[in-house]
Amino acid sequence: MKFDTSGLESHGQLVGASDGLFSGFPTAPSFEIPNTTDFDCFQKEAIQMVKPAKGTTTLAFIFKEGVMVAADSRASMGGYISSQSVKKIIEINPYMLGTMAGGAADCQFWHRNLGIKCRLHELANKRRISVTGASKLLANILYNYRGMGLSVGTMIAGWDETGPGLYYVDSEGGRLKGMRFSVGSGSPYAYGVLDNGYRYDMSVDEAAELARRAIYHATFRDGASGGVASVYYVGPDGWKKLSGDDVAELHYNYYPVQPSVVEQVMVET
Amino acid sequence: IFEYNGSAIVAMVGKNCFAIASDRRLGVQLQTIATDFQRIYKIHDKLFIGLAGLATDAQTLYQKLVFRHKLYQLREERDMKPQTFASLVSALLYEKRFGPFFCQPVIAGLGDEDKPFICTMDSIGAKELAKDFVVAGTASESLYGACEAMFKPDMEAEELFETISQALLSSVDRDCLSGWGGHVYVVTATEVTERILKGRMD
Numbered sequence: 135m136k137f138d139t140s141g142l143e144s145h146g147q148l149v150g151a152s153d154g155l156f157s158g159f160p161t162a163p164s165f166e167i168p169n170t171t172d173f174d175c176f177q178k179e180a181i182q183m184v185k186p187a188k189g190t191t192t193l194a195f196i197f198k199e200g201v202m203v204a205a206d207s208r209a210s211m212g213g214y215i216s217s218q219s220v221k222k223i224i225e226i227n228p229y230m231l232g233t234m235a236g237g238a239a240d241c242q243f244w245h246r247n248l249g250i251k252c253r254l255h256e257l258a259n260k261r262r263i264s265v266t267g268a269s270k271l272l273a274n275i276l277y278n279y280r281g282m283g284l285s286v287g288t289m290i291a292g293w294d295e296t297g298p299g300l301y302y303v304d305s306e307g308g309r310l311k312g313m314r315f316s317v318g319s320g321s322p323y324a325y326g327v328l329d330n331g332y333r334y335d336m337s338v339d340e341a342a343e344l345a346r347r348a349i350y351h352a353t354f355r356d357g358a359s360g361g362v363a364s365v366y367y368v369g370p371d372g373w374k375k376l377s378g379d380d381v382a383e384l385h386y387n388y389y390p391v392q393p394s395v396v397e398q399v400m401v402e403t
Numbered sequence: 404i405f406e407y408n409g410s411a412i413v414a415m416v417g418k419n420c421f422a423i424a425s426d427r428r429l430g431v432q433l434q435t436i437a438t439d440f441q442r443i444y445k446i447h448d449k450l451f452i453g454l455a456g457l458a459t460d461a462q463t464l465y466q467k468l469v470f471r472h473k474l475y476q477l478r479e480e481r482d483m484k485p486q487t488f489a490s491l492v493s494a495l496l497y498e499k500r501f502g503p504f505f506c507q508p509v510i511a512g513l514g515d516e517d518k519p520f521i522c523t524m525d526s527i528g529a530k531e532l533a534k535d536f537v538v539a540g541t542a543s544e545s546l547y548g549a550c551e552a553m554f555k556p557d558m559e560a561e562e563l564f565e566t567i568s569q570a571l572l573s574s575v576d577r578d579c580l581s582g583w584g585g586h587v588y589v590v591t592a593t594e595v596t597e598r599i600l601k602g603r604m605d
Contacts, residue, residue, distance in 0.1 A: 385605075
């Protein structure tokens with residue numbers, strides 16, 4: 135039994151009516167599913183294991199000049215840090231970015247899949263897909279897999295004809311449009327700094343500093359976030375990586391160590 | 404439950420000296436509450452105990468130990484030897500065998516003729532004496548690896564400090580639940596040096 139993968143098929147047939155000669159044409163990928171009694175919930179336990187693993191901090195916000203996207207770079211497996219240099223901002227195409235939170239494999243695969251669908255849309259319609267459309271495509275695909283254990287908490291940020299766009303999409307099938315989002319275990323800390331310092335009319339540098347600061351504070355407080363704070367900017371001509379600062383250095387930049395008086399105690403022997 | 408607060412403690416033996424180091428983070432699972440939490444306590448000038456594991460049990464156990472040691476000092480009119488102290492801790496922990504303290508002590512001291520002594524225990528009092536180094540806490544596996552690689556016998560105090568600091572910092576950098584700085588005590592026959600390490604604050 136093959137699962138319904140109509141969400142993964144390309145638009146229409148690119149060749150004429152099937153007449154046997156083209157039976158070798160590549161069909162869309164489909165996933166085999168296991169034979170279980172409880173098809174919809176067989177991965178419940180796997181989900182519970184993966185659930186706390188949204189150990190990360192990502193954030194994005196819209197401001198006057200465009201969209202600012204930032205993330206940390208730590209991957210944790212429970213208490214163990216498996217990597218301090220994970221790329222959590224995924225480049226879908228030259229004018230759209232997606233952030234990764236949750237399962238790394240899930241996010242990477244579905245973002246790449248989204249990139250493919252966006253490019254096909256461009257070729258079929260002779261114009262770029264809007265951020266609204268791209269996020270809707272992703273949300274619909276993820277909704278089909280709802281309850282099966284995918285763990286994806288992503289933000290799609292981009293610049294299209296209507297200006298900057300930012301959507302939050304997750305593996306429960308939710309899709310929200312907004313001006314400011316932060317996702318991951320460090321998001322409460324990032325929200326605190328972000329909400330406090332946010333103004334719509336900031337310059338690119340001010341916005342970058344706000345994003346960097348918010349990620350830094352989240353890495354300080356949250357054990358599952360850390361590594362390098364990368365900041366990307368999405369403007370009318372596409373995205374640009376602004377900075378990737380090691381969080382340890384940021385700490386000592388923001389809070390330099392005050393040399394304290396060293397006391398020496400002499401004790402009678 | 405040992406991973407509720409997060410901790411990392413290591414003690415190493417040198418030439419007529421020892422060093423004991425800990426991280427400084429106090430957290431509640433993933434959230435960091437404090438970055439100046441003290442895990443290593445002085446019992447007397449030549450005896451230190453570091454307590455890894457649940458922070459509340461570590462503090463209570465420390466208070467009980469200080470009480471017992473002060474009584475001992477009053478009765479015997481001298482300080483406790485590290486070996487005796489280790490047996491005391493072991494007995495106290497085993498008293499609570501069926502409702503234990505959730506902490507792992509690391510004991511380090513200078514015994515007769517200033518011979519360094521280190522040992523660690525599990526949470527119900529099983530002593531593990533070692534000649535080179537002992538580790539405890541959430542980062543203990545990384546610490547074992549780092550110490551094994553960096554340790555050399557008979558190091559002087561300065562070199563011992565460098566070694567133990569590097570081992571601690573590199574191990575806690577692989578652990579989400581410990582770090583945020585380091586606290587190192589190096590104890591020789593004549594002096595005790597306390598140093599605070601600048602570490603990765605993430």
